[in-house]
Amino acid sequence: xxxxxxxxxxVHPVKALRGFSPRQAVxxxxxxxxxxxxxxxxxxxxxxxxxxEPRLALAAAELLSGGGIRMSAPGRExxxxxxxxxxxxxxxxxxxxxxxAVLATETARTWCGDYLGADVRLAHMDAPGTRRPIDPExxxxxxxxxxxxxxxxxxxxxxxLDSLNALIARGDRAQEGPLPMNxxxxxxxxxxxxxxxxxxxxxxxxxxxxxxxxxxxxxxxxTTTDQITAERGKEPxxxxxxxxxxxxxxxxxxxxxxxxxxxxxxGDRVHVLG
Numbered sequence: 001x002x003x004x005x006x007x008x009x010x011v012h013p014v015k016a017l018r019g020f021s022p023r024q025a026v027x028x029x030x031x032x033x034x035x036x037x038x039x040x041x042x043x044x045x046x047x048x049x050x051x052x053e054p055r056l057a058l059a060a061a062e063l064l065s066g067g068g069i070r071m072s073a074p075g076r077e078x079x080x081x082x083x084x085x086x087x088x089x090x091x092x093x094x095x096x097x098x099x100x101a102v103l104a105t106e107t108a109r110t111w112c113g114d115y116l117g118a119d120v121r122l123a124h125m126d127a128p129g130t131r132r133p134i135d136p137e138x139x140x141x142x143x144x145x146x147x148x149x150x151x152x153x154x155x156x157x158x159x160x161l162d163s164l165n166a167l168i169a170r171g172d173r174a175q176e177g178p179l180p181m182n183x184x185x186x187x188x189x190x191x192x193x194x195x196x197x198x199x200x201x202x203x204x205x206x207x208x209x210x211x212x213x214x215x216x217x218x219x220x221x222x223t224t225t226d227q228i229t230a231e232r233g234k235e236p237x238x239x240x241x242x243x244x245x246x247x248x249x250x251x252x253x254x255x256x257x258x259x260x261x262x263x264x265x266x267g268d269r270v271h272v273l274g
Contacts, residue, residue, distance in 0.1 A: 002192040004270040006206055007158055010187055013069045014038040014122070015147045016049040018060035018227065024265040027209045027258050030128040030144045031152035032187055034063040037128065038081075039092060039101070039147040040112060043119045046093040047147070050222045053116055054230045071111065079111045084124050092123055094147060099132045101125050134257065138214040143257055151255035154217055155198065156186040163195035164252065168239050176235040182227045183236065184219070184252055190270050197272075198254045207268030211256040218249030 012019030015036045026033040038061065040048040050056050059073035064080070072078040081104050089100035101123035103109075108122040125131055125146055134143045135150060145152050161181055168177035181189055188206065190198075201213040219240060224232045240250035 004190055004192040004272070006264060006266055006268040006270060007189045007191040008181075009264065009266060010182075010185070010189070011035045011063065012061070012185065013063045014040070014059075014061040014071070015047070016040065016053070016056040017071070018057065020060075020062060024263055027153075027262050027264055028128070029152070029258055029261060030132075031146045031148055034067065035187065036147040037067065037125050038069060038104075039094070039123055039125075040120045041090075041092055041123055043121075044093070045091050047095070048116075048118075048120055050225050051220060053118075054225045054232060055116065057225055057227045057230045059115065071108075073115045076111065076115055079108065081105065081108045081122065084126070086126065089126070090123065092147075094132075095149070097132070099125070099147075101131070134214075138255075139257070151214055152258060153187040153211065153256040154185070154253050155188045155190060155204075155211075155213075155256055156181060156184055156253040157193045157195075157198050158189060158191040159193050159195040160198065160252065164236060164239065164244075167243055168235055171239055171242075176233045179236055180227070183223045183225070185222070186253055188256075188264070192270075201254060201272055201274075203273035204256075205271045205273055206264045207262070209262035209264055210259040210273065212259060214255045214257055216246060216249065216251040217253040217255055219252050223252070 008021055009025045010021050011032050011034055013034050042048055062070040067083045070080050084102040084104055089102055091098045092101045104122040112120050112122055128146050132145055134145050165178035204211050223236055244251045
């Protein structure tokens with residue numbers, strides 16, 4: 001095993017859209033700065049993700065100074081969306097939990113709706129420090145999260161992906177591999193570990209920032225979506241079901257909660273503290 005270090009950082013300003021990979025990022029209590037502060041909702045307020053709309057993989061969002069975003073998608077002119085002015089909020093249903101958010105402009109609604117061919121709205125989490133508590137079974141008092149699936153950050157390791165791809169290559173769906181890391185949409189990727197070493201982590205430090213490792217990340221149909229073509233296959237869920245089933249979950253990666261804010265940088269050493 002080599003020296004564990006931060007291989008890459010990934011920020012997704014709009015949940016379910018393609019993000020970007022900066023060389024460094026500020027870690028806030030609820031996640032990486034700018035990560036998943038925006039979300040698409042349907043006419044009933046329910047979050048829309050790649051689970052329902054795999055074509056969202058083809059759209060992208062770039063984070064602008066001040067927290068605004070620049071959205072792009074095939075067949076659409078790019079659109080700049082400012083952070084909404086403080087005001088009335090609407091309830092957002094994210095996996096059965098109601099969270100208040102502020103709607104973006106009608107222009108954004110039209111742009112997103114025309115792309116998907118559905119009535120969707122773009123909403124912004126204005127106060128991530130108070131809007132959405134983490135599952136109390138895994139949280140300390142006062143801990144919150146953005147519009148990420150459940151926790152502030154997701155960590156994966158390159159060695160585990162290499163191991164998973166080796167398992168896929170030996171199976172009857174070998175033609176679907178090897179899979180890239182973007183299938184799993186992590187925030188941070190670590191290299192220099194043994195395969196599946198993250199299963200045993202309880203606390204880690206990335207550079208100057210410490211994290212609690214809260215729980216394994218159960219994976220869904222989004223991982224079967226090619227993030228370049230939006231086409232779906234059977235992998236990695238087929239192989240995870242055979243080799244990485246923990247209870248009812250098919251697992252790849254670990255969820256993290258920062259112990260305090262700071263900045264992480266590509267190349268930072270990663271220390272396992274517990």
